[in-house]
Amino acid sequence: MPPVTSGTAAQIDNAHGQTARYGSALSLLATLFFMWGFITVINGTLLPHLRSVFDLSYFQAALIESVWFIAYFFASIPAAKLIERIGYQKSLVTGLLIMAAGALGMVLAASIPSYGITLIMLFVIASGITLLQVAANPYVAVIGKPETASSRLNLVQAMNSAGTMLAPMFGAWLILGRTKGGTATAGTVLTPAERLADAQSVMLPYLLVAAVLVVLAVVIARFPLPAMGAAARRVRSVEAPVGSAFQRFWNHPLWQHRNLVWGVPAIFIYLIAEIGVGNLFVNFVSRPDVGAMTTEQAGRYLTLLWGGMMVGRFIGSAVMQKVDAGIVLAVFALGAFVVMVITVVSSGPVAMWALIAVGLFHSIMFPTIFTLGIRGLGALTEEGSGLLIMAIAGGALVAVQGYLADHYGLQASFILTAVCELYVVFYALWGSRPTHALPDADAAGL
Incomplete structure (x- = not known):
């Protein structure tokens, strides 16, 4: 064994230091994933509450969630421009402060x-989360070895699932459990005074959320996050297409990558399924022919749905160390299709537990589709990531399921979810196969 020179020793020390910094940075970033998962799913508890307060139809209630995800479409490009101007760390802080401002606006509403x-403030909160998504997902992917990017993203996304698991308990306790509408049986008509009291019950939860977001913003602002090197930033040596605006769009090299082209709609369609289940879960489970319980009690079962997503991501991350990610994605998507069909054709506890089980099968879908979508993009990874994040706007089409629930029945509306699962199967088995793959960017320059 050759002697270790001082230069080699310095490199080893530097490598150990880099590893420690990456570990600390990932731990801190995990709190961001936790918080935006928590706040996103708190809407699952908030929707049946607002439906009671404002006497909303399923479509009007679903429109609340649609506004949330429309923000992803409109805020993604401005978020990318802001990151380019002020950097990743300041963008993370800005996103948290925007979310805090929206939470305080919910107190006003x-x-x-x-x-x-309420719709406006939810849009503000979602815009802040969009900024965090655009900044944090690529950041997690590049601080470390490219070959372990999928594993890192799945593990950090597990913290997102931890937030989604705890949010229903928080909402059931501080929102539904403290309201007349949340503790009453189905069909109870509230008086105007009771509606006002129920509406004001969300003030304390959102004040607490705003305080936590501000504290987290201060911590991240003072934390020495590793700088993203040149390899992690957009490589401008890629020759841009020329011609008219349409020609430049049509001839863009991104469209040569099948895994991205089919991956963008895969994210879009998957979000319709995930958000539709989360939003209508409480209303479905509380029905007399399914769970026969109050919305407060149903909100507690929602914890099991999101808890299944957390467990599934840990399992999926381990399995994908030995099994191709596309195969694992296909198996999970087929499982989701089966339990959704059971939900549609059955009743009572069978229907309820089938809907809960879909959380386990949904678990790996977003992070796995995301990593499969950017595989082989090389210098185009940044732009491809932006398109995939923008596709989260698919959650806005949950209003379509609300429309189906109003006109064809709540249980029948889950047929839409089952169809979405089939597209993910298609993507896993064929659409995710890379074409014109480029070398992965080397993140060693971080």
Whole structure:
């Protein structure tokens, strides 16, 4: 064995230091994934609450979630521009402060109360989360070895699932459990005074959320996050297409990559399924012919749905160390299709537990589709990631399921979810196969 020179020793020390810094950075970033998972799913508890307060149809209630995900479409490009201007760390802080401002706005909306202001403030919160998504997902992918990017993203996304698992308990306790509508049986008509009291019950939860977000923003602002090197930033040596705006769009080299082209709609369609289940879960489980319980009790079962997603991501991350990610994705998507069919054709506890089980099968879908979608993009990874994040706007089409629930029945509306699962199977088995693959960017320059 050759002697270790001082230069080699310095490199080893530097490598150990880099590893420690990456580990600390990932731990801190995991809190971001936790918080935006928590706040996103708190809407699953908030929707049946607002439906009672404002006497909303399923479509109007689903429109609340649609506004949330429309923000991903409109805020993604401005978020990318902001990151380019002020950097990743300041963008993370800005995103948290935007979310805190929206949470405080929810306190205002509850004090009036106002359905319109509620929609606006949810859009503000979602815009802050969009900024975090655009910054944090690529950041996690590049701080470390490229070959372990999928594993890192699945593990960090497991913390996102931890947030989604705890959010229903928080919401059931501080929102539904403290309201007349949340503890009453189905069909109970509230008086105007009871509606006002129920609306104001969300003030304390959102004040707590705003305080936590501000504290987290301060911590990240003072934390020495590793700088992203040149390899992690956009490589401008890629020759841009020329011609008219249409020609430049049509001839863009991104469209040569099948895994990205089919991956963008895969994210879009998957979000319709995930958000539709989460939003209508409480209403479905509380029905007399399914769970026969109050919305408060049903909100507690929602914890099992999101808990299944957390467990599934840990399992999927381990399995994908030995099995191709596309095969694992296909198996999970087929499992999701089966349990959704059971949900549609059965009743009672069978229907309820089938809907809960879909959380386990949904678990790996977003992080796995994301990593398969950017595989082989090389210098185009940054742009491809942006398109995949923008596709999260697919959650806005949950209003379509709300429309189906109003006109064809809540249980029948889950047929839409089952169809979405079949597209993910198609993507896993064929659409995710890379074409014109480029070398992965070397992140060693971080």
